[in-house]
Amino acid sequence: MKKIFPLILILLLLTSVFAGCGSKDDKDTESSGNQTVQDTSDNKDSNEDDNTNEEAPIKGDITVLTNRTDIVDTVFEEYKKAFNNLYPEVKVSFEAITDYAGQVKIRMNTEDYGDVLLIPNDVPVQDLPDFFEPLGTQEALSKDYLFTEEKAYDGTVYGIPVVVNAQGILYNKKVFEQAGVSTLPKTPEEFLDAMRKIKDNTEAIPYYTNYAAGWTMNQWEPHRTSVAGDSDYVNSMIHMDDPFGPDKPHYQVYRLLYDLVKEGLVETDPMTTDWELSKQWIADGKIGAMVLGSWAIVQAQELAANPDDIGYMPFPYTNDDGKIYAASGGDYKIGINKNSKNKEAAKAWLDWFINESGFAIDQGGISPVIGVEFPTTLSAYQELGVELISNNPPSAEEQGLLDQVDQEAEIGFWQPDYKQRIIEAALGNRSESFDDIMNDLNKKWAKARTEIIK
Amino acid sequence: MFRFSNLTYKQQRRIIIILFLIIPLTLLFTFSFLPMINMFYYSFLKWNGFSKRQTFVGFDNYIKIFTNPEYFSVFKVSLYYFAASFVQLGLALYFATVLNFNIKAKGFFKGVLFFPSLMNGVAIGFVFLYFFRPEGTLDSLLSFLGTGHWIRLWLQDIKLINVSLAATSIWTYMGFNFIVFLGSIQSISGDIYEAADIDGANRWQQFKYIIWPSIRRIIELNLILAVKGSISVFDIPYIMTGGSNGSKTFVIQTVDTAFKYGKFGLASAMAVVLLLIIVIATIIQKKFFKEKEA
Numbered sequence: 001m002k003k004i005f006p007l008i009l010i011l012l013l014l015t016s017v018f019a020g021c022g023s024k025d026d027k028d029t030e031s032s033g034n035q036t037v038q039d040t041s042d043n044k045d046s047n048e049d050d051n052t053n054e055e056a057p058i059k060g061d062i063t064v065l066t067n068r069t070d071i072v073d074t075v076f077e078e079y080k081k082a083f084n085n086l087y088p089e090v091k092v093s094f095e096a097i098t099d100y101a102g103q104v105k106i107r108m109n110t111e112d113y114g115d116v117l118l119i120p121n122d123v124p125v126q127d128l129p130d131f132f133e134p135l136g137t138q139e140a141l142s143k144d145y146l147f148t149e150e151k152a153y154d155g156t157v158y159g160i161p162v163v164v165n166a167q168g169i170l171y172n173k174k175v176f177e178q179a180g181v182s183t184l185p186k187t188p189e190e191f192l193d194a195m196r197k198i199k200d201n202t203e204a205i206p207y208y209t210n211y212a213a214g215w216t217m218n219q220w221e222p223h224r225t226s227v228a229g230d231s232d233y234v235n236s237m238i239h240m241d242d243p244f245g246p247d248k249p250h251y252q253v254y255r256l257l258y259d260l261v262k263e264g265l266v267e268t269d270p271m272t273t274d275w276e277l278s279k280q281w282i283a284d285g286k287i288g289a290m291v292l293g294s295w296a297i298v299q300a301q302e303l304a305a306n307p308d309d310i311g312y313m314p315f316p317y318t319n320d321d322g323k324i325y326a327a328s329g330g331d332y333k334i335g336i337n338k339n340s341k342n343k344e345a346a347k348a349w350l351d352w353f354i355n356e357s358g359f360a361i362d363q364g365g366i367s368p369v370i371g372v373e374f375p376t377t378l379s380a381y382q383e384l385g386v387e388l389i390s391n392n393p394p395s396a397e398e399q400g401l402l403d404q405v406d407q408e409a410e411i412g413f414w415q416p417d418y419k420q421r422i423i424e425a426a427l428g429n430r431s432e433s434f435d436d437i438m439n440d441l442n443k444k445w446a447k448a449r450t451e452i453i454k
Numbered sequence: 455m456f457r458f459s460n461l462t463y464k465q466q467r468r469i470i471i472i473l474f475l476i477i478p479l480t481l482l483f484t485f486s487f488l489p490m491i492n493m494f495y496y497s498f499l500k501w502n503g504f505s506k507r508q509t510f511v512g513f514d515n516y517i518k519i520f521t522n523p524e525y526f527s528v529f530k531v532s533l534y535y536f537a538a539s540f541v542q543l544g545l546a547l548y549f550a551t552v553l554n555f556n557i558k559a560k561g562f563f564k565g566v567l568f569f570p571s572l573m574n575g576v577a578i579g580f581v582f583l584y585f586f587r588p589e590g591t592l593d594s595l596l597s598f599l600g601t602g603h604w605i606r607l608w609l610q611d612i613k614l615i616n617v618s619l620a621a622t623s624i625w626t627y628m629g630f631n632f633i634v635f636l637g638s639i640q641s642i643s644g645d646i647y648e649a650a651d652i653d654g655a656n657r658w659q660q661f662k663y664i665i666w667p668s669i670r671r672i673i674e675l676n677l678i679l680a681v682k683g684s685i686s687v688f689d690i691p692y693i694m695t696g697g698s699n700g701s702k703t704f705v706i707q708t709v710d711t712a713f714k715y716g717k718f719g720l721a722s723a724m725a726v727v728l729l730l731i732i733v734i735a736t737i738i739q740k741k742f743f744k745e746k747e748a
Contacts, residue, residue: 102713105503130505214696268607416696417698429700
């Protein structure tokens with residue numbers, strides 16, 4: 001007995017320690033649970049107050065997650081000051097994350113993913129209610145903001161875009177001039193011609209693929225809508241067996257990429273491209289053109305000796321009706337963590353950031369607020385009579401289906417894989433032709449489609 | 455009054471052992487075994503990594519891996535690294551033996567050889583990206599030596615890309631093997647060499663009859679680590695090419711499956727398969743060495 005006694009004692013001690021931890025945890029979650037309930041009731045109260053008496057001060061600490069590591073210590077600090085002039089009792093802190101989507105998705109398994117954050121793009125819409133606070137009904141919000149439908153489920157909006165992008169091609173006007181390209185190309189063939197002229201007449205790299213960075217290749221994907229010229233095209237894809245067939249937009253878009261590489265109109269070694277450097281090079285006239293969203297214009301202009309050299313043109317494809325369309329859509333959508341303890345303060349920041357901060361305009365993009373003027377960076381679009389086109393939201397019963405089929409098929413519309421594969425094939429590194437790749441993607445698509453849509 | 459010193463020696467010993475073990479074991483359990491048990495559990499699910507909805511699918515994920523040849527074809531890439539691991543061990547053993555004998559600036563060479571192991575894999579990836587790019591360090595060096603006609607597109611040529619990457623991996627990990635070899639060689643008593651010198655043994659004979667048999671165990675260990683390493687290569691190709699252009703390894707594929715295509719269940723199953731492959735490879739190796747000993 002005597003021998004066993006100390007052992008039991010230790011075990012008891014240990015269990016009490018662990019039990020202590022456990023019960024403490026329980027209390028914590030319980031209390032925080034109570035708190036959120038209280039908070040929401042507070043919310044309601046103060047909202048009512050707001051209607052009658054606007055002076056109810058909003059207070060609390062909030063953490064804002066952002067992907068903009070480059071301006072978090074400069075521009076965002078300015079925003080914070082301006083915001084605190086209006087809401088002195090809200091303490092805002094920022095957390096900038098380089099691999100934003102990758103890290104935030106993992107953190108969403110916990111309750112700790114900031115108070116205000118950008119919704120990672122690959123969260124399926126049907127999961128949104130589990131993680132984010134509803135911001136209002138689609139019906140009401142769509143009157144004031146663009147692209148609220150992109151992060152909406154069952155008529156409720158969970159995120160509003162921080163900036164709206166038009167899609168197109170960034171190019172250097174001076175290089176085009178030197179090469180003798182006087183009019184902007186309106187068809188893929190004209191574009192290839194322009195690139196050939198740059199190769200023959202200048203020292204510049206005609207087209208820079210940005211193969212290595214990966215995500216840069218995804219900038220080609222929105223042009224399926226530009227080429228289709230149809231707001232419902234993307235929704236109709238789930239009814240097709242061959243969205244990569246020769247008469248389909250995807251085929252047209254990526255055929256251009258393939259031809260560019262095949263004809264040697266790109267850099268010598270795509271495998272070692274450098275994204276940061278490419279911005280400098282296009283600013284310096286060492287690169288002719290790159291397919292990038294309108295967000296890239298300002299970034300290139302900032303690096304250029306003469307910002308007017310940087311131009312932006314639509315994807316070179318003229319539709320049967322004689323019009324050029326350019327896809328547009330929301331960038332990251334900003335939302336509020338469902339588990340936030342200061343939802344009121346978070347909401348205040350979100351509203352202020354979208355309506356007052358001027359972030360979208362500062363970044364050379366289109367403001368998500370309806371009625372705000374177009375930025376000057378997109379002037380070429382107005383001159384060419386380009387029509388901006390956006391994807392319609394899917395019907396209620398088809399929500400999220402496209403993403404599901406895409407992931408099941410491992411095609412990855414928003415992953416660099418098949419775009420890189422096209423470049424590899426064009427370089428002769430793969431034994432498959434462009435048509436082989438498209439056929440293979442069609443096959444994967446058709447198989448996954450039968451599995452998901454029964 | 456209860457006093458610790460009143461307990462018998464045996465009891466005191468037991469308490470102290472338990473107290474000392476509890477922290478490392480808790481850490482080991484929380485950060486190694488618990489995630490691993492979870493991984494086994496996830497491998498039976500269809501789950502995208504964060505959704506609240508998980509469906510139990512039994513062995514479906516495993517069936518998918520073993521019936522789809524695409525998932526296994528990437529093991530061909532591992533063969534490059536497997537071949538490279540022998541070059542790596544050979545070089546490490548060579549340098550360790552040479553530096554064991556008295557030569558000038560021994561410390562300096564040891565430092566130079568071990569230095570890459572101290573560097574972070576990400577940094578190495580970026581350094582070699584610059585090294586291999588057109589008109590990069592390697593090309594400049596070749597032109598400088600008058601062998602400019604050897605210049606290739608090191609990462610674009612489909613026949614060269616894995617060789618280039620495997621060479622980078624040799625450069626990175628050789629230092630570690632080298633230090634382990636050197637340590638074990640230096641533990642051999644100097645008297646034995648003296649005796650061998652008196653008997654008229656040359657350097658090669660000393661290596662063959664003294665060094666080799668004394669460090670066989672260490673060679674075996676390094677070989678197991680090298681094989682494990684070549685099956686699960688990840689950091690260098692992932693940072694340098696992201697697995698594009700035919701440089702995709704099994705681990706990169708697993709990461710892609712989980713984080714690009716949101717198939718956590720399938721990716722966990724792939725990780726379990728990889729674990730089993732490594733265990734089997736190790737057992738085979740152990741058997742192989744045992745038979746030789748007998």
